[in-house]
Amino acid sequence: MTLTPVEPLPEHEVRVRAPGKINLSLRVGAREADGYHPLTTVFQAVSVFEEVVATPSDERTLTVSGAQADLVPTDSSNLALQAVEALARRTGVDEGVHLHLDKGVPVAGGMAGGSADAAAALVACDALWHTGLSRPELLEIAAEVGADVSFILMGHTAVGQGRGHLLTPALTRGEFYWAFAVQDRGLSTSACYQAFDELHGGEPGAPDPELDVPLMQALRAGDARALGAALHNDLQLASLELDPHLAEPLAVAEDSGALGVIVSGSGPTVAALARSRQHALALAAAFTASGVADRVLTASAPVAGARVLSSD
Template sequence: MTIAAADESVHVRAPGKINLFMRVGEAGADGYHDVATAYQAVSLYEDLRAWPDDRISVSFTGTVDTAGLPTDGSNLAVKAAKLLAKATGVPEGVRLEITKHVPIAGGMGGGSADAAATLVACDALWGTALPREELHALAAKLGADVPFALTGGTAIGTGRGDRLSPALATGSFHWVLAIADHGLSTPQVYRELDVLRVEEAGRPMPWSAPAGSPSVDAAVLHALRAGDAAHLAAALHNDLQAAAVRLSPSLAELIDLGEQAGALAGIVSGSGPTVAFLAESSEDAIALQVGLSAARITAVHAHGPVHGARVLPV
């Protein structure tokens, strides 16, 4: 008997992510950029509950402002449910209720986590039991970060970021996430990077396009393997950071503030504007969180790596 037949709900939790490293190639003819990134899933989660229904719908609550989120067919969770239904021939619907904690348009893949959680929840609810490889293939159709939200842990992403290979990370890394009160459009940040590169043509800059295909620096992999936070801090890099800072100049001041308050390093995650500060230990992260909070910065302590989207007891 499937879960749907028993009229029970499914609870899935999916993590947000940090881009520890991000190198961005030149824009292709289709306007997209090849990237090489090191992802780490962290303990800031989206919680999704799914119930059997005669149609596909989604609603939101959470610790972030969800008022502006679409709930129609443009929503990534709705797209994920429809994609799985079409791929498996399932006629049923689903009612999705998502409790969001990952910042919206914050560079931490909250929408991608919602989509990954939906795939896992509907697969369980409808009893389709797709192999992980098939779920991964569906995830890749939904967006570059969705496959990683499905797998979690620490991984290297290439292509659009959806071609994943696991990366060994020893122990746990402690982060303080400074969450902005505004979002940034990912396409706009990429466009701004393109503009920066044109303006700085002929001058080597940290965000200059790599020669050939982008790749993740070996120093990142060595630091992860050793579980060495100080070495990882020295290797953190994001080509998109300069573009995000130009669009939101206060990010530069925020990074300086966090590093002066004791962070080993701060980095804009993905396209921003969330800034991830790496701390030496859990105790240091808590002290940093308190310091940022005293400066009226919304700050959350998280650790990684953590599991990808998975079913939890209801």
């Protein structure tokens, strides 16, 4: 009998889970001289997750599995590797690491899948390398890597300003249930902002947090119906301009009794707020039956940010 050699176990492994996000409200100001748009947004972390496993390595490398894994870059353009480099610079670490990303959040879907990978990589390497940074220190590094990375590290619900990285936790009561119509085709965030500028002639109004008072009140009260009525996305028309077929899942969700429906971030994922967990499953079934989504997901919210699941 021939025995198959057994691969040696890694001497140390850290597994981290990080959530995707939706923007319950996204208000966009005029493009500034640096090319960025000032934002006022309300993030909510949802139970659609990325998992990142970090193991020791001579180099800093990355592999990917899960849905749409073939669309994810594995070179230095990947946000997770950029997060690792940022952590190493801050702490003076010169060790390598191998990251394995298991994708659950749609790629280029407006739900911050890449940012979730980056947040998870920060937490994983902080544990693997024993750098011992505080959560505020990790948040500073996260903000350097990407505007959404800080929120994914924090999780739950928060108001984001500036480029979305200046965060204030938001008081939320209860649990909300969502169904997502996911498209395999992605939408470029930069193209969406360019379309936004063209639609508004480059002169939209500045963000005004006061405009979202009803939404914040709905969150504090745990009132899903009021939250659905207050959902808002300044980029939605731009997303529809780039991908007119998104009108179809929006219409299906409305016809199926969603409390509110919105394009998530820059799209193309469409998020529908349900009355209950069972209603979220019904909305997902409607998306599937009507053929308006390549995949459907359901989730609850809010959930915690990037956290270590295991460290061996």
